[in-house]
Amino acid sequence: MTYLTLSITLIFVVIPLVLSKTLNLGLERDTIIATVRSIIQLLLVGFILKFVFDSESLLYIFLMVTLMIVAATHNARNKGASIKGITWKVAITLIFVEVLTQGILIGLNITPPTAQYIISISGMVIGNSMVLSILFLNRFTSEVESHQDETELVLSLGGTPKQAIHNQLINSIKASMIPTIESQKTVGLVQLPGMMSGQIIAGADPIQAVQFQLLIMFLLLTTASVTSVMLGFLSYPTLFNQRMQLIQKS
Amino acid sequence: MTTDYKPAIHFNHVDYSINDNQILRGITGSFPEGKITTLVGPSGAGKTTLLKLCNGLLSPESGEIYIKDKQINSFEPVELRRKVGIALQSAPMVSGTVYRNLALPVELRGEKYDKKEAENLLRDVGLGEKFLDRKVTDLSGGQRQKVSIARTLVNKPEILLLDEITSSLDRTSLKEVEELITLINQKYGTTIIWITHNLQQALDIGDFTWVMMDGEVVETGESDLLRAPSNDRVKSFVQGGAQ
Structure with missing residues (x-):
């Protein structure tokens, strides 16, 4: 063009x-x-x-991915401002998701270890992980606030913080994953994914484009589940102190 | 008043505040073991906070609390909360059935709760076994309170903290719950600490009373003190009726 x-x-x-x-x-x-x-x-x-x-410099690839993680962390952390140390928790989650996905893709020879693949896929993985983090943190903070009575009840009966926050944590993980799963159910019927359309417009074989799109979609399922589960389990302990008490906000 | 009795819970200059808001000031005194002590006083006096300190849901900012001569912090939180049970004022429920709520304390220990035991407990609090499979969303305020009391009793606590558990009960249910708590106190020697706004209830079922105002204990003694308080603020509170 x-x-x-x-x-x-x-x-x-x-x-x-x-x-x-x-x-x-x-x-x-x-x-x-x-x-x-x-x-x-x-x-x-x-x-x-x-x-x-x-x-094709490894240093530049590393810098690009780092920049993506820093920008995504900065964007997502505001939604969980009430959670102590949220910046690091989001950053660790994004790094873990990136290492896990690239490790599998490159380790199993699914994609070649070139800048073209690493950066393009990292962008999609980190971007999706960022959106998932925002969705999860948004839901989790409101779940904790609106179900404080239930959390206190479980603690008062001799439950641990993990037991006390279990329902809120599971609800938030499920709620943040639903958009990813639902959009995958209708893919191809309601909308053609932008990446696949782009490849087809650029002249790629549609079957090849579909295969690559499937890879990305499966990747995003892992990204969605790992992000919300990991962020959830990193975040909930900061809501309690050593005496297993819900930390009072006001 | 409490010097003649072995203390179940003893407070020594306990303060508690959230941010700059002082909720409790210099609380000192004891709740006698095996007795029913009522806590009365206007709303915002710090009564609920005092109960939550006893159950370990909160910790004092300064001062010490002893549970049967042992410093409260020497107990593991989970052990303390099973020993000192609390029925919260709002009677919060986990979603699902009455059975799920009654089984909760047992399931938190990783065990299964026998349905027969749950049925017996429901009968004890004046609800029939037909309530076992009923959804908690279908319960009235009074029924929720009774389920909440029953659920607290599942752990068989040595000390029972009750936060306005009869506030939404009708006269018949109120009498049933009063009789049940008195029975538990007499049969098992369970120490009862009961927050109530009903001064007649405090006189009828309490052995002792603490009157709290503005985060302080202003008068303590046998429940009869409510008939002739010596403190002017308590006099005016009693004459005005409970709020």
Whole structure:
């Protein structure tokens, strides 16, 4: 695609702008900011990726993945601000998920250990893990708050913190995983995944594109489950003190 | 008043606060072993906090608490909470049936609770065995309170802490629960600490009474003190009736 052709696609930005203006939605400014930011960010990433792919340097691959983890951690941690040490817990979870998935993919020779594969797949894995962390933390903090009586009840009857928080933890893990599982149930019927569509548009064999998409979808299932389970089990102990008491907030 | 009796729980200059909010100030005194002590006082006096300190759900900021001469922190939290049972005011339930709630204390120990025992316990608190499979969402406020009491009794605690357990009961149920608690106290020698806003109840079933106001114990003695309190604030509280 030429830059001229690309610029014509801005028509798709003009349509929401006109609608916003006509219907007084007040979204013109945000739409323009989002468009400009996405152009700058994606072009920048494109140039950086080209440089990294050409260099095939392990150091650059490492730096790119680290940058993704730092940005994802920064984004996700705000949702769990009430949990002590949440930044490290999110970071450790993302690192573990990345090492686990890449370890399996490269270790079992499923994908080659090249910058092109490692960075592209890491982006999807870390991005998905970040969204899962946000979903989990959002649900978990509200579950803990709204079921404080139940937690206190189990403690008062001689239960351990793990027993006292069990229901809230399981509910939060399930709730955060549901969107991933549900979207996979309708994939191909309701929507074609962006990555697969991109490959097909770029001229890849559709069967090859589907095979790669299946790999990514299975990968995201592992990412979803490992992220929420690991973050859950790292987070819940910080809600209690050594005397097995729920730490009082106010 | 308590010097003639062996203390089940003893407080020594206990303070408790959350952030800058002082909830309890310099609590000193004892709950006698094998007796029923009622805690009365206006809302926000710190009565519930005092019970939670006894059960280990909270720890004092300063001062010491002794359970039968042993420092409270020398007990493992799980052991302490089975020994000193508490029925919470809100009667929280885990979702599911009445049986699931009654079995909870036993299942927390990794054991299975016999249905026959659960049925007997339900009869003891004035609910028939037909309630065993009923969902807790279908229970009235009073029925929830009775299930909550029964569930606390499953652990067979040596000390029983009751936080306004009869507040939502009708007159008949209230009498049944009062009789049950008195029976447990007499039959097993269980020490009972009972928060109530019902001063008549405190007079009828309590051996001793603590009157608490603004985080302090302002008067203690045999329950009859409520008929003729010596402290002016207590006098005005008693004359105004419980709130």
